[in-house]
Amino acid sequence: MTGKLLLRGMLAGIVAGLLAFGFAKTFGEPQVDQAISFEEKINADKAAAHEHAHAVGEVHEHEHEHGLVSRSTQAGIGLLTGVVVYGAAVGGLFALVFAYAYGRIGKLGARPLAAWLALAAFVALTLVPYLKYPANPPSIGDPDTIRYRTGLYFLMIAISIAVTAFAFTVRRYAAARTGAWNGTIIAGGVFIAVIAAVQLSLPELNEVPEAFPAVLLWKFRIAAIGMQVILWTAIGVLFGWLAERLERTQTIKRLIGKPAY
Secondary structure: OHHHHHHHHHHHHHHHHHHHHHHHHHHHHHHHHHHHHHHHHHHHHHHHOOOHHHHHHHHHHHHHHHOOOOHHHHHHHHHHHHHHHHHHHHHHHHHHHHHHHOOOOOOOOHHHHHHHHHHHHHHHHHHHHHHHOOOOOOOOOOHHHHHHHHHHHHHHHHHHHHHHHHHHHHHHHHHHHHOHHHHHHHHHHHHHHHHHHHHHHOOOOOOOOOOOOHHHHHHHHHHHHHHHHHHHHHHHHHHHHHHHHHHHHHHHHHHOOOOOO
């Protein structure tokens, strides 16, 4: 059963990745192109302020750094490959979590359980870290601090996952004593309180240049979070449908005495 769910999870992730790619190509890449143009203008202004020989060295170095992979490749096959592979991996992990949770979290069927798990995954893996450390276009950020910023982002993800698991535990115990509805409210309050305290304690990161267009930054961040909304929505809906069909097929096979495939 787990192997069949894993296959369906990866399939749902691939389809979700294709949908996310279409959204990113339409709404995200234009913002990336504008951000790159802004970065090139800033670099050109800096180069013009130096002596000619030094300026030529800077421009040559900049072209060498960005000449390994063309922009068209990055925005086309590169983006497609990255998003689809990511979707397949996330879909597979989602299927494994679903296989563990199915039958252990109340009496939810395949579709509602998949929907709730997708929502929880989106909040824990995307929304919570994003609220603290939102995505930035290519021209924003000091290259010397990239490891520091990446470490903080993944730390926020790890904390969010741990707090989410803790909140589910709180809900289970609270629901046994106060009912499912009150238990959910209590668990939600605990989650929000702990996450708020963690986000307030972690350091702030603000490397956005003053001259960077605010509208462009806003559109880029909306496109980035929109990709994740589409990805997790598609995984939750499609995987729930596939898991429900698998469940029905296996039930029918058992009833007529044949092995399920």
